[in-house]
Amino acid sequence: MRVFSRREMVGGILSAFVPVSLLGARQERRTHETAQDAGSDDPLPTLRYVRQAGMRERITDWDNEPRVIAIEKRLRCMCGCNQSIYQCRTTDFTCPLWPITHPRIVSHVQDGRTAQEIIDTFMAEDGEAVLMAPIPVGFNLTAYFLPGAVIALAGSGMLWVLGRRALRARKVAGEAVEDFDPDVGLTGEEQESIRAELKKLDL
Amino acid sequence: MTVLGHISLWLALLLAVWAVIVGFLGGKSGRPELIQSARRSVYALAVVLVVASASLLVALLRHDFNVAYVASYTSSNLPAVYTISAFYGGQAGSMLFWAVVLSLYAAIAQWVTPKKYAHLMPYVGGVTSIVALFFIVTMLFADNPFERLPFTPAEGQGLNPQLQNPGMVIHPPMLYLGYIGITIPFAFAVAALLSKQLDTGWLHAIRKWTLWSWLILGVGITLGMWWAYVELGWGGYWAWDPVENASFLPWLTMTAFLHSVMIQEKRGMLKRWNMILIVLSFMLSIFGTFITRSGIISSVHSFTQSSVGYFFLVFLILSAIGLTWLLVSRLPLLAPESKLESMVSREASFLFNNLILVGMAFSILWGTLFPILSEWVKGTKVAVGAPFFNQVNIPLGLLLLVLTGIGPVIAWRKASVRNLRRQFVVPTALGVITGAILVLIRFGDFYSGVAVAFGVFVVVAISQEFWRGAGARHRLHGEIYPLAFARLIGRNRRRYGGYMVHLAIVVYFVAFTGMAFKTEIETSLRPGESATLRSPFGHTYTFTHIGISQYDAANRFVTAASVEVRKNGERVGVMRSERRQYFTASGLGRQSSFQPATEAGIASGLKEDLYIVFGGSVGGTEEAVYRFTINPLVWWVWFGGLMLVVGGTVVMWPSSRLAIAHARPVAGYRAALVGSEV
Numbered sequence A: 001m002r003v004f005s006r007r008e009m010v011g012g013i014l015s016a017f018v019p020v021s022l023l024g025a026r027q028e029r030r031t032h033e034t035a036q037d038a039g040s041d042d043p044l045p046t047l048r049y050v051r052q053a054g055m056r057e058r059i060t061d062w063d064n065e066p067r068v069i070a071i072e073k074r075l076r077c078m079c080g081c082n083q084s085i086y087q088c089r090t091t092d093f094t095c096p097l098w099p100i101t102h103p104r105i106v107s108h109v110q111d112g113r114t115a116q117e118i119i120d121t122f123m124a125e126d127g128e129a130v131l132m133a134p135i136p137v138g139f140n141l142t143a144y145f146l147p148g149a150v151i152a153l154a155g156s157g158m159l160w161v162l163g164r165r166a167l168r169a170r171k172v173a174g175e176a177v178e179d180f181d182p183d184v185g186l187t188g189e190e191q192e193s194i195r196a197e198l199k200k201l202d203l
Numbered sequence B: 001m002t003v004l005g006h007i008s009l010w011l012a013l014l015l016a017v018w019a020v021i022v023g024f025l026g027g028k029s030g031r032p033e034l035i036q037s038a039r040r041s042v043y044a045l046a047v048v049l050v051v052a053s054a055s056l057l058v059a060l061l062r063h064d065f066n067v068a069y070v071a072s073y074t075s076s077n078l079p080a081v082y083t084i085s086a087f088y089g090g091q092a093g094s095m096l097f098w099a100v101v102l103s104l105y106a107a108i109a110q111w112v113t114p115k116k117y118a119h120l121m122p123y124v125g126g127v128t129s130i131v132a133l134f135f136i137v138t139m140l141f142a143d144n145p146f147e148r149l150p151f152t153p154a155e156g157q158g159l160n161p162q163l164q165n166p167g168m169v170i171h172p173p174m175l176y177l178g179y180i181g182i183t184i185p186f187a188f189a190v191a192a193l194l195s196k197q198l199d200t201g202w203l204h205a206i207r208k209w210t211l212w213s214w215l216i217l218g219v220g221i222t223l224g225m226w227w228a229y230v231e232l233g234w235g236g237y238w239a240w241d242p243v244e245n246a247s248f249l250p251w252l253t254m255t256a257f258l259h260s261v262m263i264q265e266k267r268g269m270l271k272r273w274n275m276i277l278i279v280l281s282f283m284l285s286i287f288g289t290f291i292t293r294s295g296i297i298s299s300v301h302s303f304t305q306s307s308v309g310y311f312f313l314v315f316l317i318l319s320a321i322g323l324t325w326l327l328v329s330r331l332p333l334l335a336p337e338s339k340l341e342s343m344v345s346r347e348a349s350f351l352f353n354n355l356i357l358v359g360m361a362f363s364i365l366w367g368t369l370f371p372i373l374s375e376w377v378k379g380t381k382v383a384v385g386a387p388f389f390n391q392v393n394i395p396l397g398l399l400l401l402v403l404t405g406i407g408p409v410i411a412w413r414k415a416s417v418r419n420l421r422r423q424f425v426v427p428t429a430l431g432v433i434t435g436a437i438l439v440l441i442r443f444g445d446f447y448s449g450v451a452v453a454f455g456v457f458v459v460v461a462i463s464q465e466f467w468r469g470a471g472a473r474h475r476l477h478g479e480i481y482p483l484a485f486a487r488l489i490g491r492n493r494r495r496y497g498g499y500m501v502h503l504a505i506v507v508y509f510v511a512f513t514g515m516a517f518k519t520e521i522e523t524s525l526r527p528g529e530s531a532t533l534r535s536p537f538g539h540t541y542t543f544t545h546i547g548i549s550q551y552d553a554a555n556r557f558v559t560a561a562s563v564e565v566r567k568n569g570e571r572v573g574v575m576r577s578e579r580r581q582y583f584t585a586s587g588l589g590r591q592s593s594f595q596p597a598t599e600a601g602i603a604s605g606l607k608e609d610l611y612i613v614f615g616g617s618v619g620g621t622e623e624a625v626y627r628f629t630i631n632p633l634v635w636w637v638w639f640g641g642l643m644l645v646v647g648g649t650v651v652m653w654p655s656s657r658l659a660i661a662h663a664r665p666v667a668g669y670r671a672a673l674v675g676s677e678v
Helices: A006-017 A066-074 A086-092 A098-110 A114-131 A138-178 A188-200 B002-029 B033-059 B068-073 B082-085 B091-110 B122-140 B166-181 B184-197 B201-230 B241-267 B271-294 B306-336 B346-378 B384-404 B417-440 B444-476 B481-491 B495-519 B633-651 B658-678
Strands: B520-525 B530-534 B538-552 B558-567 B570-584 B597-599 B602-605 B608-620 B626-633
Touching: A006 B184, A006 B481, A006 B626, A066 A086, A066 A098, A086 A098, A086 B002, A086 B608, A098 A114, A138 B346, A138 B384, B002 B033, B002 B122, B002 B184, B002 B520, B033 B068, B033 B082, B033 B091, B033 B122, B068 B091, B082 B166, B091 B122, B091 B166, B091 B417, B091 B608, B122 B184, B122 B306, B122 B626, B166 B201, B166 B241, B166 B271, B184 B201, B184 B271, B184 B306, B201 B346, B201 B633, B241 B271, B241 B346, B271 B346, B384 B444, B417 B444, B444 B481, B444 B495, B481 B495, B495 B626, B520 B530, B520 B538, B530 B626, B538 B608, B538 B626, B538 B633, B558 B626, B570 B602, B570 B608, B608 B633
Parallel strands: none
Antiparallel strands: B520 B626, B530 B538, B538 B558, B558 B570, B570 B597, B602 B608, B608 B626
């Protein structure tokens, strides 16, 4: 646990409540030289305008833990952003919900609970709406299978109808070749030419 | 000025009603005075709506905070460019934008359409005026942009920080131009149905309009992807958000229409299907607008929930009933002139392309509406997110990708074995070889590997056409290859421009595969500390936190975190990500407006993008939380968009008289060739 000095505490509280204009922030300001602190555990000076910088907890290995991320990608953040908890916590730093749900998921994973158990816990609280993809049971099956079924049905219907039409068209054209009457006022050369062209159609 | 705007809206209402009446009566009776009155009413409607729009713009630029709309979406310190873009940033303003653009489109359509389609024009004027009337009524009775407040606030509420981005200036107008553009081909289709003139004439009249709306909608969607990518919080360039889906739906059906309309033009087939597609596209464009405004589905892109949703719903239902009746009553007149001769032909390939495009549209619509449907059926709102949409649409998209290579090069009517061998042996072989290599090198993601192999197939299939065409010109005319290539495209813009668009689609698909290889890490760094990340291309990036600075800028207070970036140990430069707190100015001091917004730092490259996000300060110190991401191939998404624009422009570019004169003997020569081959 990091210990703040009295000055840091007062500065932090002040900056959280006093409008920036009253504090007179006008120029770009660097709090200290960076190199000297590299890798050290010495406490760093506080930023002058803490609220504007946004407060975060230090990132731990658990925040990048693949099991945690995998679960968070399957759960929806209920803040209304329509995104997964993972997507929300890595892009929306104003969301009030993931700072609560993310530590809970980490804690569950640390306790050795399986992904499904954790997801079931959240489902018990918020219902199916908490899932990024619906469970494939009951009416939800229509979400997965209806589009595919409609495409498959339409596709096979199309193949059947068009196949029949194509067959009929071939048949009609074939009959036309057989029924071709050469005595229609064409010269012998023209008739031969037409016969040859029709044969090339592979009918 | 707002009084003028308000009066203009009422005048527009009267003019639109008049245009609808005289348009339909004129079309039915053929009386010249009614037809002329309809045409003039359409022009007058455009003028009046331009006046209304100018009034709103003046109110915005003058910071007239007594106007509720101006007070809600702007502040006196908002940069001018965003003050202007606030015109379509809010609900009422965007509806005025819809109405004015539609009225201008309608006026242009009346002005430029050749006289041979004069019999359709009164109906076209009537249909466009009905749609404009709907928006005018919604504005006047549900959300008026000129509504005044009972008092004048000292300051406006400002524009949402996420909208204060260059994307806001260009993306919404493009999207609207595309959305609204669909109304014109739709109006011609309805005019053809009403006038019972259902030959291919109306298709020729709308060719440019169809291409324009499709192209601009595509560009608008791509710009939206860019905006969502650079602006944090919208889930990357595509998150299957309902509003994103809503813009994608009419694009899919318009793409299907663009292809199937070629079959009608060439063979007189699919007349009913084309009518259904254009009607569906229009309905989906209105549906998209309804989703954005009604609040029935939660989305980060939505406007504030309001009563305008009911207006849209009523309009959608009435339109659906009216259009279904019209289509059913005209079905006998839409009989095909010829029939499909073979399943191995361009017609069949286009039909399958239509099936997949409409199937994708259906699956996306179903997924988007599923929360409402599940609430009706089960009583609980079951939402579906990106995993569902990816699962359903990626396989369909890949099928579509293959057809992108087959459709344009397979023969019309019936492809002979010779044609198939000539067009597909080399592309298939190279596609298979690519696939085999990807399997051998254990390419990480299955779908990405398939997309790359299919992409190779399509690129080779289409490139052959360019190669053969340029080669033929080189041999026949002795032109050098670059000139032969340029003239090849110039002489047959529709065909080769279409090929370019297909290549653009391949570029999009290959770029999308990059997302499967995205790598990221979240970490907190003290100044001088570093984090490393290995990219899929094998580079090792080192990010060293420099520090945090805080300063004022324009209408915001900025907290910026900077990192030095090294690639394989070599210094690349410094990147920074900002957290911005926007303020509105007032006499009493600054007030923070909206939640703080985070601006990502992006270094874009041909292979990969470095994407850094400053997540906040640890304990209020210079120790910063960062998310470092390597996004492969994103640059190619934007390049695909550029190729789409170039290809689309080539297709739409008007032919010169000289080219037409040259084309005639060529067409005759071609006809002779075809005759000798068949």
